[in-house]
Amino acid sequence: MARTVWDSSVGKKTVMAVSGLIMLLYLVVHMIGNLKIFFGPGEFNHYAHWLRTVGEPFMHYEWTLWLIRVVLVVAVVAHATSAYQLSRRDLRARPDKYVHRKARTSYATRTMRWGGTILALFIVWHLLDLTTGTVHSGGFQPGHPYQNVVDTFSTWYGDVIYIVAMLALGLHIRHGFWSAAQTLGVGDRARDRALKTVANILALLLTAGFLAVPVAVMTGVVS
Numbered sequence: 001m002a003r004t005v006w007d008s009s010v011g012k013k014t015v016m017a018v019s020g021l022i023m024l025l026y027l028v029v030h031m032i033g034n035l036k037i038f039f040g041p042g043e044f045n046h047y048a049h050w051l052r053t054v055g056e057p058f059m060h061y062e063w064t065l066w067l068i069r070v071v072l073v074v075a076v077v078a079h080a081t082s083a084y085q086l087s088r089r090d091l092r093a094r095p096d097k098y099v100h101r102k103a104r105t106s107y108a109t110r111t112m113r114w115g116g117t118i119l120a121l122f123i124v125w126h127l128l129d130l131t132t133g134t135v136h137s138g139g140f141q142p143g144h145p146y147q148n149v150v151d152t153f154s155t156w157y158g159d160v161i162y163i164v165a166m167l168a169l170g171l172h173i174r175h176g177f178w179s180a181a182q183t184l185g186v187g188d189r190a191r192d193r194a195l196k197t198v199a200n201i202l203a204l205l206l207t208a209g210f211l212a213v214p215v216a217v218m219t220g221v222v223s
């Protein structure tokens with residue numbers, strides 16, 4: 001049964017929609033959390049510490065965080081695998097594979113594929129930058145994300161990488177949220193229009209909220 005659903009295109013699209021919505025929920029929380037940087041290092045670093053102790057004493061140190069990480073990894077893998085398989089299926093279904101490839105792929109589809117690839121690369125960079133510190137520009141300080149964020153956005157390439165990724169994220173969410181709603185069958189005509197508006201607002205708020213941090217460091221509001 002599960003195998004049949006997974007093998008069908010509708011099944012894969014459903015997996016994409018549900019995993020996408022899980023990641024979207026995480027992003028809304030992450031974006032709001034990031035905005036705490038405007039309240040200074042004390043509050044921002046305290047928030048990062050809380051992320052590790054949340055649920056105590058029932059949960060052990062970092063258990064909740066690891067639970068969230070596992071859910072996110074499952075969501076990312078499911079999302080990327082179904083996207084890749086749907087793309088392959090789409091290519092195979094074409095009668096003339098090599099002719100007018102561009103014209104046959106819609107603007108939205110191309111944006112989603114490029115956006116998805118940029119975001120996948122970005123997530124790897126971001127984790128190596130601000131979670132493990134492996135590619136971090138300054139001296140990475142575990143437990144001091146405020147200073148780490150300021151270091152990242154004090155380099156031109158840090159700003160470029162994050163700004164490009166956040167713009168890709170906005171476009172990806174704008175179309176992705178809309179597609180998910182279609183797949184999950186929420187739409188009739190009036191609701192379609194409302195959902196498009198919700199998708200636009202969500203994409204705009206997330207992009208602006210995330211971009212506020214690098215912009216604040218670049219302009220010296222956060223230092």
Ligand code: HEM
Pocket residue numbers: 027030034048049051065069072119123126127130131145149162169210211213214
């Ligand atoms: C300007 C934008 C962003 C900033 C300033 C930012 C900042 C941070 C910081 C400081 C951490 C480390 C938190 C800690 O260890 O306490 C972190 C972790 C993380 N961020 Fe972001 N982030 C941004 C955008 C994003 C985006 C767009 C995504 C996803 C597409 C994302 C996904 C993650 C993930 C998965 C983690 C790891 C959480 C964990 O497992 O510890 N971030 N971010």
